[in-house]
Amino acid sequence: MGNTFCGVIGCIDQASIGVVEKWGRFDKLAQPGLNLFNPFAGEWLAGVMSTRISSLDVRIETKTKDNVFVQLLCSIQYRIVTQNADDAFYELQNPKEQIQAYVFDVVRAVVPRMTLDELFEQKGEVAKSVLEELEKVMGAYGYSIEHILMVDIIPDAAVRKAMNEINAAQRLKLASVYKGEAEKILQVKRAEAEAEAKFLGGVGVARQRQAITDGLRENILNFSHKVEGASAKEVMDLIMITQYFDTIKDLGNSSKNTTVFIPHGPGHVRDITEQIRNGMMEGASAEIKIE
The missing domain is CATH 2.60.40 (Immunoglobulin-like)
Structure with missing residues (x-):
């Protein structure tokens, strides 16, 4: 000193x-x-x-209520009460061993009544129990217990590994749920977009056919007024044949096509005319239903 x-x-x-x-x-x-x-x-x-504050670190191994062995590192801060220094000098030969014994006794009486989770949550209660017991006992020997700190709680290595695996599994499960919800939303949105595209495509085709029908009607009316004695059916047949030959011309001029086989002849031309006329009428009917 x-x-x-x-x-x-x-x-x-x-x-x-x-x-x-x-x-x-x-x-x-x-x-x-x-x-x-x-x-x-x-x-x-x-x-x-x-009379300075001294610190004593005590490591205790005990078992929790759910049969998990843990090690607790407890730090005790104590000092000699000046007025009772004679009691501290004469009564205790080894005060550190005495304090350590009481800490062991209290911790091994309190911790086995808690589960491992409760021990982590209520370690302050354990420290409070140790403090109350030491103050009552060591105060009679001239010592004052200033603070009790539960510095660390160390479960067995196998238990720590199992707890980490459980936590990782729970997080993976939650991630899988979020991923599944995201894929579900993506598929629903993709289906909605595809349905909307098909609907708009159908509307476009119907409007295209209606425009063709309106154009043909206008051409037939103009031709009938300008050429006396021409009926609407004859004009329609003439327009269809003209479009038919224009289509054949376009196919022949296109460099992207190879060989195209189509029936050709007076009878076939008549059949094609009938098919085109029926298609136009169906397109006009579909447009009316949509509107």
């Missing part, structure tokens, strides 16, 4: 307290600073004790 003695003079450091005996019995406490002793009267400095 750095205390010095010289005959009847003793110097005690700050944050320390001296124990003075007289003829082998406790006489008084010597405060920090310069102290005088009378060796002829049997006075002498029996010892010096520090």
Whole structure:
């Protein structure tokens, strides 16, 4: 402690307290600073004790309610009560072992009543139980318990691995649910887009056919008025034949086509005319229904 003695003079450091005996019995406490002793009267400095806060780390292994072995690292901060330093000096030979024994006793009585999850959630309650027991016991020996800290809770390695695997499995399950919901939404949106595209395509085809029908009707009416004696059917046949030959011409001029076989002859031309006329009429009927 750095205390010095010289005959009847003793110097005690700050944050320390001296124990003075007289003829082998406790006489008084010597405060920090310069102290005088009378060796002829049997006075002498029996010892010096520090009043600083000390820390003691205790590692305890115990079992939880759900049969999981855990190690708890407990830090106890304590100090000597200045007024009762004589009790601390004379009553306990090894205070650290005494504190450690009480910590073991309390922790092994409280923790087995908790599950592992409850222990992590209520470690403050364990520390509080240890503090209450130590204050009651160690206070009688001149010690003050300042703080109890549950520094760490360490389950068995196999238990930690299993807990990590359970957590990972739960997260993977949640990720799979989110992924499935995303794929479901994507498929629904894709189906809606495809249905909308088909609907709009059908509307476009119907309108195209209606435009062709309107154009043919206008051409037939104009031709009938300008050429006397021409009926609407004859004009329609003439227009269909003209479009038929234009189509054959376009097929022949297209470089992307190879060989196309189509029936050709007066009878076939008549059949094609009938087919085109029927198609136009069906297109006009479909457009009317859509509108």
